[in-house]
Amino acid sequence: MLKEVTYLVRKELMLEWRSKAAFGGVLLYVVSTIFVAYLSFKEVVEVPVWNALLWIILLFAATSAIARSFSEETKGKQLYMYTLASPQSIVISKIVYNALSVSVLSVLCYVIYSLLIGNLVQNQLMFFIALLLGAIGFSSTLTLISAIASQTDNNLTLMSILGFPIILPLLITLLTFSKNAIDGIAWSVNFKYIGVLLLLNLIVVTLSYLLFPYLWRD
Numbered sequence: 001m002l003k004e005v006t007y008l009v010r011k012e013l014m015l016e017w018r019s020k021a022a023f024g025g026v027l028l029y030v031v032s033t034i035f036v037a038y039l040s041f042k043e044v045v046e047v048p049v050w051n052a053l054l055w056i057i058l059l060f061a062a063t064s065a066i067a068r069s070f071s072e073e074t075k076g077k078q079l080y081m082y083t084l085a086s087p088q089s090i091v092i093s094k095i096v097y098n099a100l101s102v103s104v105l106s107v108l109c110y111v112i113y114s115l116l117i118g119n120l121v122q123n124q125l126m127f128f129i130a131l132l133l134g135a136i137g138f139s140s141t142l143t144l145i146s147a148i149a150s151q152t153d154n155n156l157t158l159m160s161i162l163g164f165p166i167i168l169p170l171l172i173t174l175l176t177f178s179k180n181a182i183d184g185i186a187w188s189v190n191f192k193y194i195g196v197l198l199l200l201n202l203i204v205v206t207l208s209y210l211l212f213p214y215l216w217r218d
Helices: 002-018 021-041 047-066 075-084 087-117 124-149 155-183 187-217
Strands: none
Touching (some): 002 087, 021 047, 047 155, 087 124, 087 187, 124 155, 124 187, 155 187
């Protein structure tokens, strides 16, 4: 399975490298949104507003990047992939690739956001851990939802309807954890939030591993 996942992730990277329009479009969306926020606010000095605005941008950027995970694949391509690899390998490879993409987007977004809006973070390492766990959480959750929504005609609409209530507990935990990183609160207080985020990510990945074969079979 590890070999299949490695080859599938490599395939996704090669396809993305050949056609950079999709990733470039999402990056352009991120830069444009941050620039509009800069024109509106110039500088944000209130921690809750700074934190919430960043995660809103990241959430919509992740949704835009992951929405096409399964919708762009034709029935013929899906059937061909079904003969080459197990459905578990396919969904895990999608999660890994999306996690890598969203992680890169998150770091770029954070850098550009800090340059234009300002940087209020006191504990940089803790905040980067929040970005990484958030990227993995968004990727695993939205990949599973994208797989479900791809079985219908209204892919983006259904993904938006299903995505918000499912991703809400993850988003609330991320907002609290990242705010603590901005305020420089001690690690001992934040270990529980790291544990919750790891547990939520593990649950979603496990559900994807168990449920995706039934979606793929249909």
